[in-house]
Amino acid sequence: xxxxxxxxxxxxxxxxxxxxxxxxxxxxxxxxxxxxxxxxxxxxxxxxxxxxxxxxxxxxxxxxxxxxxxxxxxxxxxxxxxxxxxxxxxxxxxxxxxxxxxxxxxxxxxxxxxxxxxxxxxxxxxxxxxxxxxxxxxxxxxxxxxxxxxxxxxxxxxxxxxxxxxxxxxxxxxxxxxxxxxxxxxxxxxxxxxxxxxxxxxxxxxxxxxxxxxxxxxxxxxxxxxxxxxxxxxxxxxxxxxxxxxxxxxxxxxxxxxxxxxxxxxxxxxxxxxxxxxxxxxxxxxxxxxxxxxxxxxxxxxxxxxxxxxxxxxxx
Ligand code: UDP
Ligand code: MG
Numbered sequence: 001x002x003x004x005x006x007x008x009x010x011x012x013x014x015x016x017x018x019x020x021x022x023x024x025x026x027x028x029x030x031x032x033x034x035x036x037x038x039x040x041x042x043x044x045x046x047x048x049x050x051x052x053x054x055x056x057x058x059x060x061x062x063x064x065x066x067x068x069x070x071x072x073x074x075x076x077x078x079x080x081x082x083x084x085x086x087x088x089x090x091x092x093x094x095x096x097x098x099x100x101x102x103x104x105x106x107x108x109x110x111x112x113x114x115x116x117x118x119x120x121x122x123x124x125x126x127x128x129x130x131x132x133x134x135x136x137x138x139x140x141x142x143x144x145x146x147x148x149x150x151x152x153x154x155x156x157x158x159x160x161x162x163x164x165x166x167x168x169x170x171x172x173x174x175x176x177x178x179x180x181x182x183x184x185x186x187x188x189x190x191x192x193x194x195x196x197x198x199x200x201x202x203x204x205x206x207x208x209x210x211x212x213x214x215x216x217x218x219x220x221x222x223x224x225x226x227x228x229x230x231x232x233x234x235x236x237x238x239x240x241x242x243x244x245x246x247x248x249x250x251x252x253x254x255x256x257x258x259x260x261x262x263x264x265x266x267x268x269x270x271x272x273x274x275x276x277x278x279x280x281x282x283x284x285x286x287x288x289x290x291x292x293x294x295x296x297x298x299x300x301x302x303x304x305x306x307x308x309x310x311x312x313x314x315x316x
Contacts, residue, residue: 018062022062047084080214094314097169126199147226158188159187
Protein backbone atom coordinates (compact mmCIF):
# COMPACT_ATOMS: atom_id res chain seq x y z
CA UNK A 1 0.00 0.00 0.00
CA UNK A 2 1.57 3.24 -1.14
CA UNK A 3 1.32 6.50 0.78
CA UNK A 4 -1.41 9.08 0.20
CA UNK A 5 -0.40 12.44 -1.28
CA UNK A 6 -2.48 15.60 -1.02
CA UNK A 7 -1.55 18.59 -3.15
CA UNK A 8 -2.86 21.70 -1.43
CA UNK A 9 -3.49 24.78 -3.58
CA UNK A 10 -4.78 28.07 -2.13
CA UNK A 11 -6.85 30.03 -4.64
CA UNK A 12 -7.93 33.64 -4.54
CA UNK A 13 -9.73 34.86 -7.65
CA UNK A 14 -8.02 32.27 -9.81
CA UNK A 15 -10.77 31.40 -12.31
CA UNK A 16 -8.40 32.17 -15.18
CA UNK A 17 -5.76 29.65 -14.18
CA UNK A 18 -7.83 26.91 -12.51
CA UNK A 19 -8.77 24.94 -15.65
CA UNK A 20 -5.13 24.65 -16.69
CA UNK A 21 -3.79 24.12 -13.16
CA UNK A 22 -6.29 21.36 -12.46
CA UNK A 23 -5.52 19.67 -15.77
CA UNK A 24 -1.77 19.65 -15.16
CA UNK A 25 -2.09 18.55 -11.55
CA UNK A 26 -4.44 15.73 -12.45
CA UNK A 27 -1.98 14.56 -15.10
CA UNK A 28 0.83 14.61 -12.57
CA UNK A 29 -1.08 12.82 -9.81
CA UNK A 30 -2.50 10.22 -12.21
CA UNK A 31 0.98 9.54 -13.56
CA UNK A 32 2.35 9.06 -10.04
CA UNK A 33 -0.51 6.71 -9.19
CA UNK A 34 0.05 4.75 -12.40
CA UNK A 35 3.76 4.44 -11.62
CA UNK A 36 2.79 3.04 -8.24
CA UNK A 37 4.56 5.83 -6.37
CA UNK A 38 1.52 7.09 -4.46
CA UNK A 39 -1.80 5.66 -3.34
CA UNK A 40 -4.85 5.98 -5.59
CA UNK A 41 -6.53 7.75 -2.68
CA UNK A 42 -4.30 10.78 -3.33
CA UNK A 43 -6.09 14.06 -3.95
CA UNK A 44 -5.69 17.59 -5.24
CA UNK A 45 -7.17 19.92 -2.64
CA UNK A 46 -8.13 23.44 -3.71
CA UNK A 47 -8.75 25.98 -0.96
CA UNK A 48 -11.00 28.83 -1.96
CA UNK A 49 -9.90 31.88 -0.01
CA UNK A 50 -13.10 33.90 -0.25
CA UNK A 51 -12.77 34.58 -3.97
CA UNK A 52 -15.11 37.07 -5.54
CA UNK A 53 -15.10 35.38 -8.94
CA UNK A 54 -16.23 31.90 -10.01
CA UNK A 55 -13.34 30.07 -8.34
CA UNK A 56 -15.47 28.06 -5.91
CA UNK A 57 -17.97 27.18 -8.58
CA UNK A 58 -15.12 25.84 -10.72
CA UNK A 59 -13.76 23.83 -7.80
CA UNK A 60 -17.19 22.29 -7.13
CA UNK A 61 -17.52 21.37 -10.79
CA UNK A 62 -14.07 19.79 -10.77
CA UNK A 63 -15.01 17.79 -7.70
CA UNK A 64 -18.24 16.60 -9.31
CA UNK A 65 -16.51 15.57 -12.52
CA UNK A 66 -13.56 13.77 -10.93
CA UNK A 67 -13.13 12.71 -7.34
CA UNK A 68 -9.40 13.22 -7.49
CA UNK A 69 -10.31 16.86 -6.79
CA UNK A 70 -11.26 18.00 -3.30
CA UNK A 71 -12.18 21.46 -2.11
CA UNK A 72 -12.25 23.56 1.02
CA UNK A 73 -14.27 26.75 1.01
CA UNK A 74 -13.29 29.34 3.59
CA UNK A 75 -15.89 31.59 5.14
CA UNK A 76 -14.15 34.67 3.70
CA UNK A 77 -10.79 35.95 2.45
CA UNK A 78 -8.15 35.24 5.09
CA UNK A 79 -4.99 35.67 3.06
CA UNK A 80 -2.59 33.25 1.45
CA UNK A 81 -0.93 31.89 4.61
CA UNK A 82 -4.17 31.20 6.45
CA UNK A 83 -5.74 29.62 3.39
CA UNK A 84 -2.73 27.38 3.01
CA UNK A 85 -2.91 26.38 6.66
CA UNK A 86 -6.61 25.59 6.34
CA UNK A 87 -5.80 23.28 3.44
CA UNK A 88 -2.89 21.61 5.20
CA UNK A 89 -4.87 21.06 8.39
CA UNK A 90 -7.72 19.53 6.40
CA UNK A 91 -5.26 17.30 4.54
CA UNK A 92 -3.49 16.29 7.76
CA UNK A 93 -6.40 14.06 8.74
CA UNK A 94 -6.30 12.17 5.45
CA UNK A 95 -2.84 12.07 3.97
CA UNK A 96 0.65 10.73 4.60
CA UNK A 97 2.30 13.68 2.85
CA UNK A 98 1.06 17.04 1.59
CA UNK A 99 2.60 19.33 -0.99
CA UNK A 100 1.62 23.01 -1.01
CA UNK A 101 1.72 24.90 -4.27
CA UNK A 102 0.49 28.18 -5.75
CA UNK A 103 -2.44 28.10 -8.14
CA UNK A 104 -0.75 30.13 -10.86
CA UNK A 105 1.63 27.39 -12.08
CA UNK A 106 4.71 29.43 -11.18
CA UNK A 107 5.86 26.41 -9.22
CA UNK A 108 7.07 23.72 -11.60
CA UNK A 109 4.66 20.79 -11.30
CA UNK A 110 7.41 18.37 -12.31
CA UNK A 111 9.29 19.04 -9.06
CA UNK A 112 6.60 16.94 -7.33
CA UNK A 113 8.34 13.72 -8.40
CA UNK A 114 11.56 14.78 -6.73
CA UNK A 115 9.74 15.74 -3.55
CA UNK A 116 7.93 12.40 -3.33
CA UNK A 117 11.20 10.59 -3.93
CA UNK A 118 12.87 12.48 -1.09
CA UNK A 119 9.90 11.71 1.12
CA UNK A 120 10.38 7.98 0.56
CA UNK A 121 14.08 8.47 1.18
CA UNK A 122 13.16 9.58 4.69
CA UNK A 123 12.62 13.35 4.56
CA UNK A 124 9.77 14.84 6.59
CA UNK A 125 10.12 18.24 4.95
CA UNK A 126 11.19 18.85 1.36
CA UNK A 127 11.69 22.48 0.32
CA UNK A 128 11.18 23.53 -3.26
CA UNK A 129 14.04 25.94 -3.94
CA UNK A 130 14.30 28.16 -7.00
CA UNK A 131 17.40 27.51 -9.00
CA UNK A 132 17.30 31.02 -10.44
CA UNK A 133 15.13 34.08 -10.68
CA UNK A 134 15.76 34.77 -14.34
CA UNK A 135 12.09 35.18 -15.10
CA UNK A 136 11.38 37.66 -12.30
CA UNK A 137 11.58 41.36 -12.96
CA UNK A 138 14.71 43.03 -11.59
CA UNK A 139 12.59 44.79 -8.98
CA UNK A 140 10.92 41.60 -7.70
CA UNK A 141 14.23 39.75 -7.61
CA UNK A 142 15.99 42.57 -5.81
CA UNK A 143 13.28 43.02 -3.18
CA UNK A 144 12.77 39.30 -2.63
CA UNK A 145 16.45 38.41 -2.28
CA UNK A 146 17.03 41.43 -0.07
CA UNK A 147 14.17 40.19 2.07
CA UNK A 148 15.74 36.76 2.62
CA UNK A 149 19.07 38.38 3.51
CA UNK A 150 17.46 40.75 6.03
CA UNK A 151 15.45 37.90 7.54
CA UNK A 152 18.52 35.77 8.06
CA UNK A 153 20.55 38.70 9.39
CA UNK A 154 17.80 39.24 11.94
CA UNK A 155 18.08 35.67 13.08
CA UNK A 156 14.91 34.26 11.56
CA UNK A 157 15.80 30.99 9.93
CA UNK A 158 14.42 30.89 6.42
CA UNK A 159 15.46 28.79 3.45
CA UNK A 160 16.98 31.00 0.74
CA UNK A 161 14.80 31.34 -2.35
CA UNK A 162 12.16 29.00 -1.02
CA UNK A 163 8.56 30.17 -1.17
CA UNK A 164 5.60 28.07 -0.11
CA UNK A 165 6.26 25.16 -2.45
CA UNK A 166 7.11 22.26 -0.15
CA UNK A 167 6.28 18.77 0.97
CA UNK A 168 5.37 18.03 4.57
CA UNK A 169 4.97 14.54 5.95
CA UNK A 170 2.10 13.74 8.25
CA UNK A 171 4.42 13.96 11.23
CA UNK A 172 5.57 17.43 10.16
CA UNK A 173 1.95 18.49 9.70
CA UNK A 174 1.15 17.31 13.23
CA UNK A 175 4.09 19.42 14.37
CA UNK A 176 2.87 22.42 12.43
CA UNK A 177 -0.58 22.12 13.98
CA UNK A 178 0.99 22.68 17.39
CA UNK A 179 2.19 26.16 16.45
CA UNK A 180 -0.76 28.18 17.66
CA UNK A 181 0.31 31.63 16.55
CA UNK A 182 -2.14 33.86 14.80
CA UNK A 183 0.54 35.89 13.00
CA UNK A 184 1.27 33.15 10.57
CA UNK A 185 4.48 33.12 8.55
CA UNK A 186 4.85 29.54 7.38
CA UNK A 187 8.26 30.03 5.78
CA UNK A 188 9.69 30.85 9.18
CA UNK A 189 7.74 28.28 11.16
CA UNK A 190 8.41 25.21 9.03
CA UNK A 191 12.19 25.18 9.71
CA UNK A 192 11.34 25.27 13.43
CA UNK A 193 9.49 21.96 13.14
CA UNK A 194 12.75 20.15 12.65
CA UNK A 195 12.95 16.46 11.55
CA UNK A 196 14.87 15.55 8.43
CA UNK A 197 14.68 18.09 5.62
CA UNK A 198 15.71 17.97 1.98
CA UNK A 199 15.51 20.32 -0.98
CA UNK A 200 14.45 20.01 -4.58
CA UNK A 201 15.49 22.65 -7.10
CA UNK A 202 13.11 23.95 -9.72
CA UNK A 203 12.83 26.77 -12.20
CA UNK A 204 10.13 29.24 -11.26
CA UNK A 205 8.07 30.29 -14.24
CA UNK A 206 5.84 33.24 -14.92
CA UNK A 207 2.26 33.44 -13.74
CA UNK A 208 0.19 31.40 -16.20
CA UNK A 209 -2.68 33.91 -16.38
CA UNK A 210 -4.34 36.61 -14.33
CA UNK A 211 -2.39 39.01 -12.18
CA UNK A 212 -0.39 38.74 -8.98
CA UNK A 213 -2.40 38.75 -5.78
CA UNK A 214 0.66 40.14 -4.04
CA UNK A 215 1.04 43.78 -4.97
CA UNK A 216 3.94 45.74 -3.45
CA UNK A 217 1.82 46.85 -0.51
CA UNK A 218 0.96 43.28 0.47
CA UNK A 219 4.58 42.21 -0.10
CA UNK A 220 5.89 44.84 2.30
CA UNK A 221 3.25 43.93 4.88
CA UNK A 222 4.25 40.28 4.48
CA UNK A 223 7.94 41.07 4.98
CA UNK A 224 7.17 43.14 8.09
CA UNK A 225 4.96 40.32 9.35
CA UNK A 226 7.76 37.82 8.84
CA UNK A 227 10.38 39.86 10.61
CA UNK A 228 8.32 40.87 13.62
CA UNK A 229 6.72 37.49 14.15
CA UNK A 230 10.02 35.63 14.05
CA UNK A 231 12.60 37.93 15.54
CA UNK A 232 12.89 40.27 18.50
CA UNK A 233 16.18 41.69 17.25
CA UNK A 234 14.61 45.03 16.23
CA UNK A 235 13.86 45.68 19.92
CA UNK A 236 17.46 44.91 20.89
CA UNK A 237 18.69 47.06 18.08
CA UNK A 238 16.71 49.97 19.48
CA UNK A 239 18.09 49.41 22.96
CA UNK A 240 21.59 49.48 21.53
CA UNK A 241 20.84 52.58 19.52
CA UNK A 242 19.41 54.34 22.58
CA UNK A 243 22.53 53.52 24.54
CA UNK A 244 24.77 54.83 21.75
CA UNK A 245 22.85 58.08 21.48
CA UNK A 246 23.05 58.53 25.22
CA UNK A 247 26.83 58.10 25.08
CA UNK A 248 27.11 60.63 22.27
CA UNK A 249 25.07 63.16 24.22
CA UNK A 250 27.35 62.73 27.26
CA UNK A 251 30.39 63.32 25.09
CA UNK A 252 28.73 66.39 23.60
CA UNK A 253 27.91 67.69 27.05
CA UNK A 254 31.51 67.27 28.20
CA UNK A 255 32.81 69.04 25.10
CA UNK A 256 30.45 71.93 25.63
CA UNK A 257 31.39 72.29 29.30
CA UNK A 258 35.07 72.31 28.38
CA UNK A 259 34.45 74.90 25.68
CA UNK A 260 32.44 77.02 28.14
CA UNK A 261 35.24 76.86 30.72
CA UNK A 262 37.65 77.99 28.03
CA UNK A 263 35.46 80.98 27.41
CA UNK A 264 34.20 79.97 24.00
CA UNK A 265 30.56 80.81 23.64
CA UNK A 266 28.47 78.21 21.95
CA UNK A 267 26.37 79.46 19.08
CA UNK A 268 24.42 76.26 19.46
CA UNK A 269 21.07 76.94 17.91
CA UNK A 270 21.68 74.59 14.96
CA UNK A 271 23.00 71.71 17.01
CA UNK A 272 20.16 72.00 19.52
CA UNK A 273 17.48 72.03 16.92
CA UNK A 274 19.14 69.15 15.04
CA UNK A 275 19.40 66.95 18.09
CA UNK A 276 15.82 67.70 19.07
CA UNK A 277 14.70 66.52 15.68
CA UNK A 278 16.96 63.51 15.65
CA UNK A 279 15.88 62.34 19.09
CA UNK A 280 12.24 63.05 18.31
CA UNK A 281 12.45 60.95 15.18
CA UNK A 282 14.19 58.10 16.93
CA UNK A 283 11.66 58.07 19.73
CA UNK A 284 8.84 57.90 17.25
CA UNK A 285 10.55 55.10 15.36
CA UNK A 286 11.14 53.13 18.54
CA UNK A 287 7.57 53.60 19.66
CA UNK A 288 6.42 52.36 16.29
CA UNK A 289 8.44 49.18 16.49
CA UNK A 290 7.41 48.54 20.07
CA UNK A 291 3.84 49.16 19.02
CA UNK A 292 4.27 46.50 16.35
CA UNK A 293 4.99 43.90 18.99
CA UNK A 294 2.29 45.12 21.32
CA UNK A 295 -0.12 44.81 18.42
CA UNK A 296 0.99 41.21 17.99
CA UNK A 297 0.55 40.43 21.66
CA UNK A 298 -2.89 41.97 21.45
CA UNK A 299 -3.84 39.72 18.57
CA UNK A 300 -2.35 36.62 20.13
CA UNK A 301 -4.16 37.09 23.43
CA UNK A 302 -7.47 37.19 21.65
CA UNK A 303 -6.81 33.75 20.22
CA UNK A 304 -9.11 34.26 17.30
CA UNK A 305 -9.54 31.35 14.93
CA UNK A 306 -7.24 31.65 11.94
CA UNK A 307 -9.82 30.40 9.51
CA UNK A 308 -13.32 29.00 9.43
CA UNK A 309 -14.37 26.40 6.93
CA UNK A 310 -17.67 26.79 5.19
CA UNK A 311 -17.66 23.50 3.32
CA UNK A 312 -15.42 20.56 2.51
CA UNK A 313 -15.69 18.46 -0.65
CA UNK A 314 -13.78 15.21 -0.37
CA UNK A 315 -14.36 11.56 -1.06
CA UNK A 316 -12.42 9.12 1.03
N1 UDP B 1 -3.71 33.77 -2.49
C1 UDP B 1 -4.69 33.45 -1.55
N2 UDP B 1 -5.26 34.47 -0.82
C2 UDP B 1 -4.89 35.79 -0.98
C3 UDP B 1 -3.87 36.09 -1.92
C4 UDP B 1 -3.30 35.06 -2.66
O1 UDP B 1 -5.05 32.29 -1.37
O2 UDP B 1 -5.44 36.64 -0.30
C5 UDP B 1 -3.09 32.66 -3.28
C6 UDP B 1 -3.16 32.84 -4.78
O3 UDP B 1 -4.37 32.37 -5.31
C7 UDP B 1 -1.97 32.01 -5.26
C8 UDP B 1 -0.98 32.17 -4.11
O4 UDP B 1 -1.72 32.64 -2.99
O5 UDP B 1 -2.29 30.63 -5.38
C9 UDP B 1 0.16 33.11 -4.45
O6 UDP B 1 -0.34 34.33 -4.95
P1 UDP B 1 0.31 35.07 -6.21
O7 UDP B 1 0.70 34.06 -7.23
O8 UDP B 1 -0.64 36.11 -6.68
O9 UDP B 1 1.59 35.74 -5.57
P2 UDP B 1 3.01 36.01 -6.29
O10 UDP B 1 3.43 34.74 -6.96
O11 UDP B 1 2.78 37.11 -7.25
O12 UDP B 1 3.94 36.39 -5.16
MG1 MG C 1 2.38 33.71 -8.21
